[in-house]
Amino acid sequence: MSGREKQAPGVGVGAARVRAGPPGGASPAPARRRLEPGTRIQFLPGIGPKRAQLFERLELVTLEHLMRHYPRAYLDARRFVPIAALRPGELLTVSGTVRHAAALRTRGGRADFVATLEDDSGTVGCYFFGQPFLARTLKPGVRVVVSGELDPIERRLFNPLFEVFEGDLEELLDVGRLVPVHPLTRGVTARGMRRAVRLALDAAAAAVADPVPAEVARAHGLGPLAEALEQIHFPDDDARLATARRRLAFEELFLLQTVLEVRRRALGEQGRGLSLTGSGALVRRAIAALPFTLTPDQAQALEEIEADLRAPRPMHRLLLGDVGSGKTVVALLAALHAIEGGLQAAFMAPTEILVRQHAATLARLAVAAGVEIVTLTAATPTAERRAVAARLQAGEPLLAVGTHALLEEKVRMPRLGLAIVDEQHRFGVRQRATLAHKGVIPDVLVLTATPIPRSLALAYYGDLEVSRLRARPPGRGRLVTRIAGEQKFPQVIEFMAREIGAGRQAFVVVPVIEEGARVEHRAAEVEFERLSQHPLLRGFRAGLLHGRLRPDAKQQVMEEFASGAIQMLVATSVVEVGVDVPNASLMVIENADHFGLTQLHQLRGRVGRGEHRAVCVLVPGPGAGALARERLEVLTRTDDGFAIAEEDLRLRGPGELWGTRQSGLPRLRLADLRDEPLLLETQAAARAAVQSDPRLAAPEHGMLRETLLARYSEPLALALAG
Numbered sequence: 001m002s003g004r005e006k007q008a009p010g011v012g013v014g015a016a017r018v019r020a021g022p023p024g025g026a027s028p029a030p031a032r033r034r035l036e037p038g039t040r041i042q043f044l045p046g047i048g049p050k051r052a053q054l055f056e057r058l059e060l061v062t063l064e065h066l067m068r069h070y071p072r073a074y075l076d077a078r079r080f081v082p083i084a085a086l087r088p089g090e091l092l093t094v095s096g097t098v099r100h101a102a103a104l105r106t107r108g109g110r111a112d113f114v115a116t117l118e119d120d121s122g123t124v125g126c127y128f129f130g131q132p133f134l135a136r137t138l139k140p141g142v143r144v145v146v147s148g149e150l151d152p153i154e155r156r157l158f159n160p161l162f163e164v165f166e167g168d169l170e171e172l173l174d175v176g177r178l179v180p181v182h183p184l185t186r187g188v189t190a191r192g193m194r195r196a197v198r199l200a201l202d203a204a205a206a207a208v209a210d211p212v213p214a215e216v217a218r219a220h221g222l223g224p225l226a227e228a229l230e231q232i233h234f235p236d237d238d239a240r241l242a243t244a245r246r247r248l249a250f251e252e253l254f255l256l257q258t259v260l261e262v263r264r265r266a267l268g269e270q271g272r273g274l275s276l277t278g279s280g281a282l283v284r285r286a287i288a289a290l291p292f293t294l295t296p297d298q299a300q301a302l303e304e305i306e307a308d309l310r311a312p313r314p315m316h317r318l319l320l321g322d323v324g325s326g327k328t329v330v331a332l333l334a335a336l337h338a339i340e341g342g343l344q345a346a347f348m349a350p351t352e353i354l355v356r357q358h359a360a361t362l363a364r365l366a367v368a369a370g371v372e373i374v375t376l377t378a379a380t381p382t383a384e385r386r387a388v389a390a391r392l393q394a395g396e397p398l399l400a401v402g403t404h405a406l407l408e409e410k411v412r413m414p415r416l417g418l419a420i421v422d423e424q425h426r427f428g429v430r431q432r433a434t435l436a437h438k439g440v441i442p443d444v445l446v447l448t449a450t451p452i453p454r455s456l457a458l459a460y461y462g463d464l465e466v467s468r469l470r471a472r473p474p475g476r477g478r479l480v481t482r483i484a485g486e487q488k489f490p491q492v493i494e495f496m497a498r499e500i501g502a503g504r505q506a507f508v509v510v511p512v513i514e515e516g517a518r519v520e521h522r523a524a525e526v527e528f529e530r531l532s533q534h535p536l537l538r539g540f541r542a543g544l545l546h547g548r549l550r551p552d553a554k555q556q557v558m559e560e561f562a563s564g565a566i567q568m569l570v571a572t573s574v575v576e577v578g579v580d581v582p583n584a585s586l587m588v589i590e591n592a593d594h595f596g597l598t599q600l601h602q603l604r605g606r607v608g609r610g611e612h613r614a615v616c617v618l619v620p621g622p623g624a625g626a627l628a629r630e631r632l633e634v635l636t637r638t639d640d641g642f643a644i645a646e647e648d649l650r651l652r653g654p655g656e657l658w659g660t661r662q663s664g665l666p667r668l669r670l671a672d673l674r675d676e677p678l679l680l681e682t683q684a685a686a687r688a689a690v691q692s693d694p695r696l697a698a699p700e701h702g703m704l705r706e707t708l709l710a711r712y713s714e715p716l717a718l719a720l721a722g
């Protein structure tokens with residue numbers, strides 16, 4: 001807290017700066033009583049049980065809670081000026097003496113308070129709405145510091161920040177500094193909160209135990225925690241605020257990464273040693289028989305997977321790549337490894353129709369390897385189902401393709417060595433746990449077409465390894481993306497009619513604009529009607545697909561579109577996890593600005609899967625501004641899903657875009673998930689700490705362990721108990 005500097009009050013801009021004495025030095029502050037950080041708020045001077053209850057609404061119970069109640073913003077009220085220099089449009093601070101003060105009653109019956117403030121340069125009026133009780137504080141003769149914006153018409157300050165000035169500028173909390181703006185609740189004023197936090201810091205900041213081990217703090221250049229807590233609430237200057245913020249963000253991310261690392265290791269240790277020992281001959285044969293060569297990205301991903309498969313601990317790996325980047329082939333080759341090792345492999349997809357598509361693709365690819373594919377879904381006839389289940393139960397080394405039913409039902413795969421899960425979004429953390437609780441801990445490979453930005457993957461999937469397919473396989477149909485305003489819609493329809501006339505098919509995607517399924521399906525229905533009736537399109541068959549349809553109806557529409565019986569499919573974004581319709585060459589996305597870039601990118605991945613040139617037309621909604629259009633332009637320029645995801649993250653922040661909520665991890669308060677360097681740094685620190693002490697049992701990890709157990713409950717407790 002040393003070295004705080006402030007301009008002297010009342011002497012105007014550019015006046016000599018005064019340096020304050022040591023903290024607590026000559027100031028008339030009350031003697032500081034040391035308390036434990038765990039002390040309840042009610043024991044702070046001036047806060048009894050009744051006021052403490054108000055704080056509890058914000059889940060602030062102890063002094064440490066108060067100290068961890070970080071401001072959500074700061075008001076920069078550091079510019080001291082003479083009263084005569086006050087002007088509208090700027091938050092300025094003056095220091096003076098109260099001259100006149102009076103409570104008054106408005107015609108409406110409200111009790112207000114006015115005071116006139118004076119310094120050497122002049123006077124200014126201050127008007128406080130509904131606060132007649134200020135008469136007790138702002139009495140004539142009292143010296144006060146006031147921060148506010150001058151009202152341009154009345155030339156006075158309305159509801160300014162103020163603080164009675166007792167001689168030491170160092171002690172100012174509410175004015176004349178970077179003023180913290182804390183989240184509040186009814187009954188707790190901004191001033192009250194600042195005072196409570198101030199008291200808590202004075203009483204207990206030095207005693208807050210640091211969950212970041214001393215050695216880590218040293219290695220990463222982190223200053224004392226107490227100073228960070230002080231500076232995050234009452235920063236001396238911007239630089240010190242930034243340092244404090246980084247320090248506390250480091251702590252948040254370090255804790256998060258430690259949890260992920262503990263989980264990762266715990267999963268690893270549960271392994272029952274089904275490591276693969278096959279020679280790889282089967283895979284080589286299959287690769288040789290492919291009608292193409294693997295891309296370098298595919299080859300590398302396969303290598304990474306193979307290394308995991310051979311390792312004694314179970315794999316938990318994400319395979320990230322755009323639709324069409326060639327994940328399925330890689331997954332199949334991984335499955336062949338398992339099968340060659342005498343183990344079973346399961347390939348799970350979210351929908352019935354995807355299961356059938358995968359099974360067909362896999363069967364085609366697996367012929368050369370002589371591996372048999374069996375399918376199992378809710379629609380499999382009972383007799384066949386029994387037969388398949390019996391073979392699986394007997395431990396035959398098969399590749400079973402199915403919906404998640406494959407997991408959740410009573411299908412036993414005692415020799416399950418590799419579970420492949422398509423589409424991360426439908427397969428949450430919970431299912432991952434289910435798999436682990438089936439008694440076997442197979443290797444798990446999750447395929448996802450959601451191009452999670454690196455930093456988010458680090459933050460939320462730090463317990464998973466990640467392989468990426470960045471470059472697409474060559475020789476596939478080109479996809480061109482264009483933006484067309486409403487006024488160009490007739491041309492879009494003409495183009496659609498030509499494409500369909502030439503034997504192609506088209507998607508028309510309508511976003512869910514308002515909450516609620518009602519609105520969603522109305523929008524799609526209206527568009528379906530409009531297009532089916534359109535003179536140019538009347539001759540073709542259109543289908544309608546939205547979230548309110550029954551599953552079998554959905555399935556039927558999808559199948560008719562896949563078979564070509566329907567040429568034009570009007571759909572809400574349910575097509576996202578859709579099927580492969582190589583003949584579809586056009587996608588029109590209406591009100592495109594209502595989608596995130598990543599979602600748009602995924603949607604358009606549904607076309608251009610065949611040999612034909614494909615087009616995606618983005619139609620911005622009527623309310624789309626220049627900014628929204630600019631955002632959409634990104635899609636016309638690049639086809640790199642990862643680049644698009646990064647851009648989306650930059651523009652819109654993490655939010656729930658990538659389904660991060662399902663990760664079951666806490667919200668971060670200070671850390672910015674876009675800060676990749678800090679994420680990497682904390683991950684490295686966490687990995688080192690857990691590697692040296694997997695159960696965090698060493699004394700120097702005591703506080704870390706305690707903090708994690710308090711925050712992350714049982715799954716972690718299990719892992720740490722070991």
Ligand code: ADP
Binds near residue numbers: 295325328473
């Ligand atoms: P994803 O599962 O990532 O959506 P797929 O595995 O379905 O992608 O591959 C998309 C298409 O590209 C398939 O038709 C597949 O046969 C083909 N493909 C995959 N890898 C290659 C490659 N290395 N070279 C050429 N075509 C490939």
Ligand code: MG
Binds near residue numbers: 324327
């Ligand atoms: Mg796929």
